[in-house]
Amino acid sequence: MLETLLYPKAIAVIGASRNPDKVGYAVLANLVNNGFKGPIVPVNLDADEILGLKCYKSLGEYKDPIDLSIIMVGGKYVKDALQSSIKAGAKSVIVITAGFKEVGVAGAKAEQELVEICRAGGVRMVGPNCLGVLNTDHHMNATFAPSVPPPGKISVISQSGALCVAILDWAAEQKLGLGKVISFGNKADLNEVDFIQTLAEDKETKVIAGYLESIKEGNKFLRIAEQAAAIKPVVILKVGITPAGAKAASSHTGSLAGADMAYGAAFKRAGVIRAENFEALFDYATAFAMQPLPNGERVAVITNAGGPGIMAADAAESSGLKMVSPSKESDAKLRAFMPAAGAFGNPIDVIGDADPDRYVKAFEVMQDDETIDAIVVVVTPQNMTKPLELAEKLGAASRRGGSKKPMLAVFMGGTEVAAAKEKLMALGIPNYPSPDRAVTALRAMCDYAAWKRRPARMVTRFPVNRRRVDRIINAQERSGITQIGEVEAKEILRAYDFNVLGGQLAQNDDEAVEIAERIGYPVVLKISSPDIIHKSDFGGVRINLANAEQVRDAFDLMMLRIQKRAPKAYLRGGFVEKMGQRGREVILGMTRDPQFGPMLMFGLGGIFVEVMKDVTFHLAPITAEEAMQMLKGTRSYALLQGARGQAPVDLEAIAGALQRISQLVTDYPEIMELDINPFIVGPVGVQAYVADARMTLSTVGKAHE
C-alpha cells in the first residue's frame, strides 16, 4: 500500500525555491542531501537550476513520468499544482502548504476541493498543512525538517508537524533509528488508519509509533489497528483528554463515560499500546523495536548500587511486575563468583566494585534462569565499572545462544556513561535515564505480550426475539419520543431474554389494585412518564405495597404529588410490578461513542457509581471473558465475591446480561443510550432480574434499515 508515497521512483517538487529560508528550498535540499536515487524534478517559475538540478517552469515541461509530487506553492496555486501532478502521472501527493481547514470555513472548502480532485484523479494525498514524509529506507527525505535520524525499525506517524520536527531532531541527536516518518497534517484524504495499515504491511517497520489528536473513522481505526497490532506493536500517544463537557447525557452511563474512556476502551480492544506521555511514546517504541517480548511478568534487576536497585523494585512492584527470587540453582551459581557483601535476592546487587565480567556473569545466570522473564540492568559509574566495556559485553551476552529474553538497561550518570549509552543504542539495547522509566517500558511490553496471547474472541449470540423489539422501536419512533421509559424498555429486554418481573401499566387506582391482585402481593408502584427519567427524585417509586388499600393510597398520593412537583409532565399512569427479592444492586449500561460506537458500562449500584465512580467500560460486542473482566475491573469486585461475610452473587448472571446488552445494542444502532439500573442479582440459583431500565433512541431515525 502507498508504494508511490513511500517508495517513489521519481519525485516532482512543485514550489521549489532558491531561497534557503523557504520551505521550498528546504525540502529540495533534504531530498538531494539524503541521496534520493531517482529523478528529482523541481518546478519553479523563475529559476533555471537549483542545487544543481534543472528547474521546470511547469511540470508539463518534464516529459518522463513522476509518481510522487510534493506541493508547497502558495495556497491559491495548490489546486493547479495538484492537477498538473495528476497529469504527470503522480499517484501520491504531499501537500505541505498550510492555510486550509485549520484557518476556517473558506480553507475547509478549498481543502474539500483538493480531496475531490484527488478522488477524481485517482491519487492519494498526504496533508495539506504537514511537514512531509521521510523514508530512511529509501533515502527519501521529503520534509523540511533540519535533522535526519539514522535508519531504523521504528516508524512514526504524527498529526503535528511541529512535534515531528522536534522528534526528528531528538532522534538524530540520540542516534535513534527511524524508518518511515509521516506528518499528515489536516489528513484531508489519507489519515492515521491508512498509515497504520501501510506500516503494518511494511516489512522494514518493526514498531509503529503515533501521535494523534483525533481519530477520524473510529470503527475502521479499531479494525485496522487490531490487525496491525496482531503483526507488530502500535504505540500511540493520544492527547486532548477533554472532559465529557458539552455532551448532553441523560443516562448515568453517558454522564460517566468521557471521550477519553472511549479511547481507552478502543485502544485496549485493538491491542494498541497507549503512551501516557511524550517520553513514554519513545521509551516504549524503543523497547519494542530492540528487544523480544517477555513470556511473563517475572523480572530480575541487576545493579551495582543499592538505591537504584530499590527504585527499580519499587517501580516493578507498584506496576504489578513480579520481583521473584532467583531459582536455587541460580542462587548457587551467583554465590560461586559474587563477593559475600553482594545481595543475592532480587535486586541482585553485584556491588560497587563490580567489573564488567561480574556484571555479565550475573546477567547470564539470569538469562539461563527459567523462572525469570525479563532482565533490567542498572549501572552507576563506579571506579571498576568501565561502562563502555560493560555495554559491549552486555550486548554480546544479550544475543548469546539466540536468547529471547528481553533486557533493558539503566546506565545512570552523564559524561562517564555517554559513550556506553551510544554503544547500547548501536547494539540494540534500550537504555533509560532512570529505573522507573525502564520498568514502565517493560510493563508495556508485558501488556502487549499478554494481549498477543489472549484467547480468540468468541462473541456468543443468544437466541432473541427481534421481531418484538422491531415492533416496539418502530412504534416508539413513530411517536417521535426518543426516550424509552421503563415499560417499553423492559419489554425490549424481555425479548432479549432478560428476566423482568411481571407487571402492567395502570391508569387509575382501580386498575392498579386489579393488577396487583392478579400478580400477587407485595407489589411495587412506579410512575410512568416520558418526562420523568429519575423517578425516585420525584417520589415516583413506592415499594412493598402489601394489600389493596396500600396500593390505592400509594397510587392516588403519587399522582397528586407528582402533578404538583412536575406539573408539565405527561403522566401515563402507574406501573404495578411484582416486588422482587432483595439482592445486590448493580448498574449495567451503554452509551454510544461518536467515534467507537457502543460502549458498555458496569458498576455496583448507587453510591459506588454516583459517589465512587467505580465503573468499567468496554466496547461492544463483548465476549464472555471480557464481560467477566469488566466485573473484575471494579474496585468493589470483592463485594460481589462475597466480602464481609455476604453470600457471593451470581457473577455469570451479570456477565451474561452484559453480553445480551452487547448483542441488543449491536443489533439496534438506533439505541443511543441504555441504563439497567438497578439490575438485581442474588446468589447462584436465584434468578437475577431487571428492576428498572430506560433507553434513548437516536433522533435521526432508524439507522439499521
Place this chain on the structure above:
Amino acid sequence: MLETLLYPKAIAVIGASRNPDKVGYAVLANLVNNGFKGPIVPVNLDADEILGLKCYKSLGEYKDPIDLSIIMVGGKYVKDALQSSIKAGAKSVIVITAGFKEVGVAGAKAEQELVEICRAGGVRMVGPNCLGVLNTDHHMNATFAPSVPPPGKISVISQSGALCVAILDWAAEQKLGLGKVISFGNKADLNEVDFIQTLAEDKETKVIAGYLESIKEGNKFLRIAEQAAAIKPVVILKVGITPAGAKAASSHTGSLAGADMAYGAAFKRAGVIRAENFEALFDYATAFAMQPLPNGERVAVITNAGGPGIMAADAAESSGLKMVSPSKESDAKLRAFMPAAGAFGNPIDVIGDADPDRYVKAFEVMQDDETIDAIVVVVTPQNMTKPLELAEKLGAASRRGGSKKPMLAVFMGGTEVAAAKEKLMALGIPNYPSPDRAVTALRAMCDYAAWKRRPARMVTRFPVNRRRVDRIINAQERSGITQIGEVEAKEILRAYDFNVLGGQLAQNDDEAVEIAERIGYPVVLKISSPDIIHKSDFGGVRINLANAEQVRDAFDLMMLRIQKRAPKAYLRGGFVEKMGQRGREVILGMTRDPQFGPMLMFGLGGIFVEVMKDVTFHLAPITAEEAMQMLKGTRSYALLQGARGQAPVDLEAIAGALQRISQLVTDYPEIMELDINPFIVGPVGVQAYVADARMTLSTVGKAHE
C-alpha cells in the same frame, strides 16, 4: 553547624595512595584538583610525596592543627586513624572505608565502637561506607567521584554513595550547579536530620534535595524538616515502598497503614516535597532553585506547536492546575501582534513561524496578566524559532521589572535546541524534555507554596479526665493483657468526652435482663471477651432486643454458641447497651508508626474501608482544620455531605472526635492501636456516639511515666 565538615581549614587524608586505581588516590586528587585552599595532609606509610604533597607516615608527624580528617584506610585501621585524627584536633571526620554495619554483626559492632570514640572525642562523623563530601562553595571535593558539577544553589544529601556518583556525573554533564553534596553512608553518627538542619542554615543553599532509604529518628526528622521547609524547599526521594508485611496488626487501622503511608503523612506534615521518582527529584529541585514560587495555581502555556500545547494542558488539568483564559486586556494585547491563525485561549499558540520577538511579546503579556500565576513556555525548533536567541530573550524577559512569576521552559528536540538548553541553564530557567515534566514540577511548586501559606497550626486541648484513664490503663497493665476490649475502651473514651451509650456487663441472663430494664429497651447485646476481637465474626452481636424475653434468649444462645465456636476464649459475659439511633457508620483509628508515632485514620465504615480502602491518614497531634482535611480526603466524602438525597451528617462531630483521639494517644504513648468502629454520626443536632471500640497497649509497659 558542622562548620569544620563543610568549611574546614586544613584536611588530613588518612589512607592517601599513590595508586591511581585506589580511592585513597582519587580523594586526594579531587581535593587538589578542585583547588582546596588550605593545607592538605596526606598520611601514607610508604610514600614520601603524592601529587606533589608531602606525605606523613602518621598524622602525629604533622604538627599544625587539622579540623577535618578523611579516613579510607582498611577496616581494622579505621579506629586508630580516628583516634589520631582526634588527637590532631579534627572536629569532623569522614569515614569512607566500607565493611561495617552493612556486612553484618561484627561490622555493626566495629561501627558502634567508632561512634563511641567520636562521642568521647567530641568529633562528628560522616559515614562509614560513603562517597565523601563535596562543597563547591569552598572548593572542597572530598569524594572519590570522577565528576564535579559547577557551583550552584542545590545541595544534595544521599544515603547511597553509588547513586551520588551518578548524580554528580549527570549534573556535571548538564552543567547543573550543586552546592554541598553529602554522601552519608551508614549514618552511624551524623544522619539526614543533622544535614537537613545544617543545610537549612546554610546561606548558600537554596534547595535541599535528598535521597533516603530510611529515616533514623522519626520525631526529630519531623521537627527539623518542618523548620527547614519553612526556610527553603526540602525535596526528598524516599525509596523502599515496603508492604506492611511482617507487621502483626490486630486493628483495622494497623492493617491499612503501611510504612509508606507514614512517610507520606510525615512529609506532608513537615512540608517536605516528595519526589515520586529519580527524575522528579531534580526536576523539582531545579525549579525551586531557579524560580520564584507561584502565588496560585493559574498557569498559562505559550507554544509554537499545537500538539505539545495540548500535552501541557492535559497534564495541567489532570494535576489540578488551572488553565484559565487570559484576561480581556491580555487578549487584546495578544491580538495586536499575533497572526490571526494563532490561538488566543490557553494554550496560547504563537504558531510555527513565531520568531523570538513574538514569543517574548506573548510572554510579557502573560507576565503582566494578574490572572496568571505561572508561565510554561513550550518550544519546538521550527524554521523561524532561533532557539538560542529565544532562550536569551526569554531569560532577559523573565527578570524584567523584578518579576516574581515563575517560568518553566520546554525546549523539545535535540541538536537544534542543545545550545539553547545550555543557555537556559546558565540564565536560571529550568528546562524540561516534555510538557508533562514541566507541569509536574510546577505542581510541586504550587503545593509547597500552599504549604508555606498554611494557617498557623493550633491544636485544641479538650478538658478531659486523665485520672480515670490512668486508673483503667494501670489496671489493664497489671493484668498483663494488652488488648483493651469494648467495655474499658469505652470508659477511656468517655473520660475523653466521647458520647458512649449507657450499658453494663452482665454475667448471666438474669443480670442482662435487669440491666436492660434499667437502661430501657431496645438494647444491644455484645459478647465481652479479651480473646474475641471481631465480635460479629463469632455471632457476638445482637441488636434491637425489645423485651426481657428477647434479651434472655439472646444471652443464652450467644453464650452457648460462642463456647462452641471459640471453646478456648475466656468469656467475661455480655455487654448490655442502650440501642443507639441509626446513622452513618464511620471508622476512626490510630496506629503508632515506629518512626513517626501516632498516625490517625479516618474512613467510612464497612465496605468503604474493607473493600474500597478509602481511608486517609494524618499524624497526631492534629488541628481542627487537618481533621476536616482528613474527611475531605476520602473519595466517599460526598456521602457525608449528603449525596443521594440523604441528610448531611455532622462533620464537626467527626472532626472533633479525631482531635480527641489525637489528644488521647498523645497523652498515652502506651496506646499502640485504637479503633472506634463504628462511630455513629447523624445530622447536626443529633449526638454522635461510639458504638464499638478497642485499643491495644504496648507490651513494654507504661512509656509515659
